[in-house]
Amino acid sequence: MRANVIIAATTLFLLSLPQAARADPGVGDPVYGATLQRGTLELESRLGRLTGGARDATDGLVLEGEYAFSNRFAAAVLVETGREPGGARHVEATAIEMIHTLGRIKPLAIDVALYGEYKHGLRGNDDALEAKLLIEHRAGPFDARLNLIGERPLRNGEPVELSYAGSADWALIGDEVRAGLQAFGDLGTTKRFGGRQDAYVGPVIKAEIEHIGPGEIEIEAGWLRAFGSARDHTGGQARLLISYEIKL
Template identity: 45%
Template sequence: MKKMIAAAAFAAAWPSLAHADPGQAGEVYGATVTAGQTELEARYGELDGGSADGRSKLKLEGAYGVNDRLRLGLVGEVERTPGTSSEFTSLGFEAIYSLGKVGPVDIALYGEYEAKFDGADKVESKLLMQHKSGPLDLRFNLIAEKELEASEPVELEYAASADVEAVGEIRLGVQAYGQLGGFSRFLPRGGHYVGPVAKIEIEGLGPETSLGVGYLFALGAAKDNADGQFRLTAEVEF
């Protein structure tokens, strides 16, 4: 319990800026680290419907498990607005540190410094929680973000997922991303995206390879700009 209290305090205290469209090209991070494992991942999200129709984001991430506690990585971000060319907008440096288990739940801390090529840099922290039981995988991330300008407040978000091994190498589940407001105004009318996702592992290619697809429906303030978002992911581990 002491670990969980300390982790929650860390995640809340470390400033970090809420995405206008939570979850676009995002990930619900797990809370375990595998020593010596390299992970390469591409995540693509495109908004569907409304005034933001066609606006897309691509995140390219590479990470390495230094030991069974620490994972270090780089993540780049490419954005495109309809009618314009794609633009490489930021490069982030990230770390995940595993705190171990609190009962049946794995706990870890995530930190990222995102260098923006046009605009103020950002810092982000996350409290990562994960519970795995047989074919079931449950994850919850509590997120704090801040743009590095004095006038910008700390913004809070969440990311959550539940998936299960359904048939063979196919996993089916649901993901949710949303805004929680800030310390001065908690739980306002924020934007949320929720919907089904599927992931399949492809055998015979050498490294462990998986592809994912999903569609998240807009809820709350997110419906002001879009009906939902398409998601595509590709991941390689070795």
């Protein structure tokens, strides 16, 4: 019951905050899970690159280092970079993030966590606050995740921009190889919810390579087809995430 109350309160909070345009959803963004493992250090690079259309070859690269201080709390630092077609790569923002797990809703086998981020914008980008409600359901080889996202630039008069990220995948070879689908999209703002928005959906494959030094490498690759207003400027999005995970 307590977890249900927290979920409802968090959702209302995201919807009630008083957004500037975001980058295409999914460019450099992961789909976060809702569980942590104490003592895990993760170093990650995430690349999203638009393919086709007027914004072909536009990309975003995010570098992140995260440490789980307990099974309930983790913190991370991020560097976000971007590059326009034919241009140089620039650092667009630095950020700190925190994840706090809330526990499991046992009847539904759903884990829930909260994510918070403060972003310091560079090169004319706004500082911003971001909150996410992280939901995950695992059953045997199946894993499904949903992130509900609200981001607000720290500038007067800007509404919260709402978006989502989701995935569903299955283990094919133990837990070393998984395949499934991912989706990223915008939902509008607190002033104008819904309507024709950017969306990307497509297949993903994940692989783990163990015993690389003291840790393991995790690789995630996928291609997302553009839908909605995203089709006005691109055909899709290629994604590559590489992380090195050490359990200290």
